[in-house]
Amino acid sequence: MPVLVMKFGGTSVANLDRIKRAAKRVGVEVAKGYDVIVIVSAMSGKTNELVGWVNETSPLYDAREYDAIVSSGENVTAGLMALTLQEMDIPARSWQGWQVPVKTTSAHSAARIEEIPNENINAKFAEGMRVAVVAGFQGISPEGRITTLGRGGSDTTAVAFAAAFEAERCDIYTDVDGVYTTDPRITDKARKLDKIAFEEMLELASLGAKVLQTRSVELAMRNKVKLRVLSSFEEQSDDAGTLVCAEEEIMESNVVSGIAYSRDEAKMTLVSVADRPGIAAAIFGPLSDAGVNVDMIIQNIAEDGRTDMTFSCPTDQVKRAEKAMEDAKASGEINFHDLIADTEVAKISAVGIGMRSQSGVAAKMFKTLSDEGVNIKVIATSEIKISVLVDRKYMELAVQALHDAFELDKAA
Numbered sequence: 001m002p003v004l005v006m007k008f009g010g011t012s013v014a015n016l017d018r019i020k021r022a023a024k025r026v027g028v029e030v031a032k033g034y035d036v037i038v039i040v041s042a043m044s045g046k047t048n049e050l051v052g053w054v055n056e057t058s059p060l061y062d063a064r065e066y067d068a069i070v071s072s073g074e075n076v077t078a079g080l081m082a083l084t085l086q087e088m089d090i091p092a093r094s095w096q097g098w099q100v101p102v103k104t105t106s107a108h109s110a111a112r113i114e115e116i117p118n119e120n121i122n123a124k125f126a127e128g129m130r131v132a133v134v135a136g137f138q139g140i141s142p143e144g145r146i147t148t149l150g151r152g153g154s155d156t157t158a159v160a161f162a163a164a165f166e167a168e169r170c171d172i173y174t175d176v177d178g179v180y181t182t183d184p185r186i187t188d189k190a191r192k193l194d195k196i197a198f199e200e201m202l203e204l205a206s207l208g209a210k211v212l213q214t215r216s217v218e219l220a221m222r223n224k225v226k227l228r229v230l231s232s233f234e235e236q237s238d239d240a241g242t243l244v245c246a247e248e249e250i251m252e253s254n255v256v257s258g259i260a261y262s263r264d265e266a267k268m269t270l271v272s273v274a275d276r277p278g279i280a281a282a283i284f285g286p287l288s289d290a291g292v293n294v295d296m297i298i299q300n301i302a303e304d305g306r307t308d309m310t311f312s313c314p315t316d317q318v319k320r321a322e323k324a325m326e327d328a329k330a331s332g333e334i335n336f337h338d339l340i341a342d343t344e345v346a347k348i349s350a351v352g353i354g355m356r357s358q359s360g361v362a363a364k365m366f367k368t369l370s371d372e373g374v375n376i377k378v379i380a381t382s383e384i385k386i387s388v389l390v391d392r393k394y395m396e397l398a399v400q401a402l403h404d405a406f407e408l409d410k411a412a
């Protein structure tokens with residue numbers, strides 16, 4: 001029988017009623033003839049609570065115990081989902097990651113899935129089981145310890161199962177009914193997209209459109225898994241939600257498909273560093289070692305052998321970045337006069353695969369912002385994306401203006 005993967009996020013399994021509602025959706029697909037693999041998250045808020053308990057008990061915790069504790073939320077929902085399905089007379093059972101087994105690396109709290117052997121679950125399907133309910137977000141390391149995949153990791157579990165079982169599709173049930181041209185909370189002109197290319201979704205996911213874990217989209221793209229995002233709160237038809245798919249499946253691509261934003265950005269400038277070979281390595285090496293996720297980088301024009309280096313990173317990593325730079329200065333690796341942190345900025349990005357073949361997108365973006373009197377502090381571009389840093393107080397305005405300028409209210 002064809003296999004379908006259905007993943008239910010935390011809000012979709014937040015209580016017993018919602019688990020029932022989700023189980024009914026599963027029942028619909030079983031009735032169509034699918035063998036279904038259901039991947040569940042923990043009840044919403046549960047993982048945060050568990051992480052809180054870990055931190056309270058042991059601030060410098062053993063990451064292996066962190067994973068043992070934090071993975072438990074999914075075990076509960078997997079068991080409850082299996083019981084709910086059984087109550088509906090659907091043959092189902094639950095599986096924890098290690099039972100499948102979902103084999104991962106030993107990078108605790110950020111493990112990667114290496115292999116999902118499908119024999120155990122397929123043997124049960126062959127015996128008449130119709131639904132395998134798998135606890136998302138978790139696996140087992142080569143050392144036999146429980147691992148987790150990083151926050152939001154059950155999306156990645158779902159895609160990995162879809163690839164391993166050659167599922168027809170991977171449906172991600174969540175609390176929104178699809179991927180939008182921008183955040184509907186910022187403008188009511190935001191439109192749901194019927195289809196979006198993997199690469200666009202990747203940019204939108206990493207830009208903070210929090211629908212899917214970035215890694216799950218990468219994995220789907222690599223394995224050509226058809227991914228659908230849809231709401232578990234509405235009656236669903238076969239073409240509901242947004243299909244995340246290969247570019248070739250999208251007939252007419254929009255020049256810009258979406259405007260993403262990220263509120264918690266900081267801009268940091270190292271004032272007057274020596275302009276010499278190796279200086280960038282001497283700055284960004286220690287930042288990376290300190291776990292700072294540097295995004296945009298600008299090196300200014302040098303004068304008298306000195307230059308300013310500006311980079312952006314998430315606001316909550318500013319302290320870590322400052323410490324890394326002060327330490328590098330103290331050890332003589334780099335020298336700078338000042339380190340200025342501007343924590344009141346936001347990043348706005350226009351994303352679209354159509355940009356590859358269309359010129360003038362950047363010009364239009366900059367003109368739109370200038371017409372609104374919004375000053376651009378940093379610009380970065382890639383083949384399918386243009387990002388700018390602006391003062392955070394203009395974030396909403398900038399998103400709305402760009403959404404209008406690129407006529408995304410007419411998108412579909």
Ligand code: ASP
Pocket residue numbers: 009010041042047048073136137150151152153154155
């Ligand atoms: N429960 C985990 C988290 O909250 C994994 C997930 O829901 O995707 O991050």
Ligand code: MG
Pocket residue numbers: 009152155211212213
């Ligand atoms: Mg999620």
